[in-house]
Amino acid sequence: MIEVPPIVLNILINFAIGLIVTISLNLEVGYAGIPQFGRVLAVLTGAMVAGAIPGRILALIMNQPSGADYAYHLINYRLVEEINRVLASNPMLSISIFIATLILAACIGGLVGYVTAYPAIRLKEAYLGITLLAFGDALQVVAWNYQPIVGATQGVLVPDPFRFIGVGELRFLTATLVMLGIALMIFLYAERISRSPFGRVLKAMRDSEVAAKVYGKDIPKVRAQALIIGSSLAAVGGALWAFYSGSMKAVAYGRLVWTFWPWAYMMLGGTGNNLGVLVGVFIFSTVRTLIYSYKGILTSIIPIDPNWLEYILVGLTIVVIVMFRPQGIMPEKPALTLPKKKIEEIGGVKSSIEK
Amino acid sequence: MIEIIVKALAYSSCIALGASSITIIYMATRTFNFAHASFIAWGFYVVFSLYSIFGGSPYLYLAFAALFSGMLGIFIYLTVNRRLLRARSSEIVLMMSTLGLDLILFAFINIYADFLTAVYGLHARYFVLELKDLTIDIGMFSIRAVGVIAPVIMVLIVIALNIFLTKTKFGIAMRASIENPNLAGMIGINPELVYMSSWLIGGLLAGLSGGLLSMVITGYPAVGMTTIVSFFAGSIVGGLYSIFGSLLGGLLIGLSEYMGIYFLSMAFGGEILAYRPIIPLIIMAITLLIYPKGLAGISLYRLKTLIWRGGGK
Numbered sequence: 001m002i003e004v005p006p007i008v009l010n011i012l013i014n015f016a017i018g019l020i021v022t023i024s025l026n027l028e029v030g031y032a033g034i035p036q037f038g039r040v041l042a043v044l045t046g047a048m049v050a051g052a053i054p055g056r057i058l059a060l061i062m063n064q065p066s067g068a069d070y071a072y073h074l075i076n077y078r079l080v081e082e083i084n085r086v087l088a089s090n091p092m093l094s095i096s097i098f099i100a101t102l103i104l105a106a107c108i109g110g111l112v113g114y115v116t117a118y119p120a121i122r123l124k125e126a127y128l129g130i131t132l133l134a135f136g137d138a139l140q141v142v143a144w145n146y147q148p149i150v151g152a153t154q155g156v157l158v159p160d161p162f163r164f165i166g167v168g169e170l171r172f173l174t175a176t177l178v179m180l181g182i183a184l185m186i187f188l189y190a191e192r193i194s195r196s197p198f199g200r201v202l203k204a205m206r207d208s209e210v211a212a213k214v215y216g217k218d219i220p221k222v223r224a225q226a227l228i229i230g231s232s233l234a235a236v237g238g239a240l241w242a243f244y245s246g247s248m249k250a251v252a253y254g255r256l257v258w259t260f261w262p263w264a265y266m267m268l269g270g271t272g273n274n275l276g277v278l279v280g281v282f283i284f285s286t287v288r289t290l291i292y293s294y295k296g297i298l299t300s301i302i303p304i305d306p307n308w309l310e311y312i313l314v315g316l317t318i319v320v321i322v323m324f325r326p327q328g329i330m331p332e333k334p335a336l337t338l339p340k341k342k343i344e345e346i347g348g349v350k351s352s353i354e355k
Numbered sequence: 356m357i358e359i360i361v362k363a364l365a366y367s368s369c370i371a372l373g374a375s376s377i378t379i380i381y382m383a384t385r386t387f388n389f390a391h392a393s394f395i396a397w398g399f400y401v402v403f404s405l406y407s408i409f410g411g412s413p414y415l416y417l418a419f420a421a422l423f424s425g426m427l428g429i430f431i432y433l434t435v436n437r438r439l440l441r442a443r444s445s446e447i448v449l450m451m452s453t454l455g456l457d458l459i460l461f462a463f464i465n466i467y468a469d470f471l472t473a474v475y476g477l478h479a480r481y482f483v484l485e486l487k488d489l490t491i492d493i494g495m496f497s498i499r500a501v502g503v504i505a506p507v508i509m510v511l512i513v514i515a516l517n518i519f520l521t522k523t524k525f526g527i528a529m530r531a532s533i534e535n536p537n538l539a540g541m542i543g544i545n546p547e548l549v550y551m552s553s554w555l556i557g558g559l560l561a562g563l564s565g566g567l568l569s570m571v572i573t574g575y576p577a578v579g580m581t582t583i584v585s586f587f588a589g590s591i592v593g594g595l596y597s598i599f600g601s602l603l604g605g606l607l608i609g610l611s612e613y614m615g616i617y618f619l620s621m622a623f624g625g626e627i628l629a630y631r632p633i634i635p636l637i638i639m640a641i642t643l644l645i646y647p648k649g650l651a652g653i654s655l656y657r658l659k660t661l662i663w664r665g666g667g668k
Binding site: 029035118119122123124125126127129130131133134135137138141142144145256260263264267304305307308309311312314315316317318319322323326 | 381387435438439442444446447448450451452454455456457458459460461462463465466469580584587588591595629630632633636637639640643644647648
């Protein structure tokens with residue numbers, strides 16, 4: 001069997017999840033121009049779906065407690081182990097539960113995006129940014145304190161759909177590769193959006209709302225659509241992370257990690273450029289994982305706790321990028337128009353252009 | 356009951372001071388200051404470390420806390436904010452730059468706390484200064500001094516700000532520059548001086564608010580990050596374009612947080628106490644959805660005519 005060092009796996013999984021969340025952020029910030037400071041809202045929603053729903057469905061099938069009791073940690077820990085044993089012997093069930101949960105997470109994430117569209121249509125800039133931030137914080141407080149959904153402070157275990165592969169290294173390798181695949185699919189999807197008419201409307205709205213309105217674009221609708229798509233992608237990211245880590249605790253879904261860091265990734269790579277975002281996420285997830293993994297060695301070299309080094313690094317990157325290269329490593333490229341011939345073919349307006 | 360009211364008053368005065376700091380900086384420079392969280396936390400740590408090392412009363416060191424955060428404000432302006440303002444960056448970029456600075460400052464608070472623990476042997480990661488507060492005896496009650504001192508300081512600041520902005524030449528120049536930078540520049544007001552002084556005043560107020568708040572709640576390095584939402588809410592409820600609106604908004608947020616949760620816990624039991632952080636968020640969301648520009652966006656004139664007409668004639 002191929003031996004993959006755990007540090008490579010860590011980098012890859014951080015890259016995959018970071019890519020999904022940052023791509024979704026880029027869609028809303030880079031393309032649509034919405035100051036999305038509440039990315040954690042959708043991510044946490046996705047994680048809560050993964051933590052609360054697949055286990056309950058399986059518990060219901062197995063005639064086990066599936067109501068509010070399910071989230072009580074003494075019951076939950078035992079029950080999820082039992083569920084995992086069932087999943088281990090049943091690959092088809094595992095895969096279908098995995099896919100169904102992701103679809104459900106995307107739907108509920110989209111719903112959350114639709115709810116946030118209500119303030120997003122009415123408010124501007126700082127007001128909107130802080131309102132979205134408040135939404136994210138509020139959901140975290142609820143998830144952290146309201147026991148019946150996802151077990152409050154104790155958290156819940158998440159059923160492991162990769163259990164049929166094994167429990168050791170192979171399981172993590174497979175899970176990482178699957179998630180990497182999903183991340184790349186989402187990346188391609190975002191690229192497609194950015195080249196579609198919808199993507200051009202988003203950019204037009206970002207650059208000049210009035211001009212887009214003049215051309216008959218329905219601004220509130222387009223904004224809502226961008227928020228719905230972005231939030232559902234982010235929710236998939238949250239659900240994947242919950243599946244990968246095998247447990248779901250609300251404290252792990254704070255605004256620092258799931259809102260501000262994706263912002264830093266995006267700004268480093270290039271706001272409004274998906275490929276740039278990919279590069280930015282890759283650089284950051286590599287450096288962060290390396291710092292995290294070599295903490296011991298770092299502590300002996302520098303007299304401070306490497307945890308704080310990570311903050312300084314992320315903070316400095318944001319400040320330096322903002323000051324000296326606001327467009328990021330890979331600036332957004334102007335969208336190319338179609339060749340003249342093609343336009344003529346489509347429109348059949350050869351004569352009017354030649355005049 | 357009286358203890359709750361005193362604490363709520365002290366807390367909301369701190370929130371009001373901090374909210375006005377955010378508003379002043381936003382009005383002058385269009386920068387929504389995320390680094391406010393670290394200003395507050397540094398206020399905590401300046402008071403705590405000076406008090407632990409030199410003794411006396413924590414109140415003696417409030418001025419140092421204010422000065423330190425004021426210096427931080429000037430430092431941020433000179434290093435980052437000035438360049439961005441000259442480049443006419445967008446509001447989102449300005450916001451993000453302060454977020455980056457906040458992360459750096461937050462790391463330094465943690466390093467400083469580690470340093471205090473290692474060198475002075477203090478419990479710098481978790482401290483309660485509240486117990487070091489003086490008590491005032493009024494008749495049969497004995498209340499903590501912060502319940503009197505914080506509101507008094509807030510009122511003094513309101514008066515001082517009012518005099519500064521309406522009676523002194525520089526204050527008037529500042530208001531002119533905020534209202535119309537181009538026109539103010541034409542009559543010889545230096546906008547950069549105005550920006551810098553707004554960062555100084557904002558920093559002073561934030562440090563003062565943090566120093567006072569250390570007498571009300573427990574101190575730890577992430578204290579700014581957890582309380583910042585209340586400050587933001589106060590500032591936004593106040594309308595972001597009015598200093599007195601932000602003071603009012605901060606008072607409203609602080610009082611409703613403390614008193615609201617008290618009444619709710621009487622009605623629904625103690626379990627609800629954990630949901631306290633949601634109260635400012637709800638108030639902010641409701642205010643914004645009704646008045647998208649905050650409380651200051653309510654036109655007093657229209658309100659008066661509305662009441663007048665509603666009165667029958």
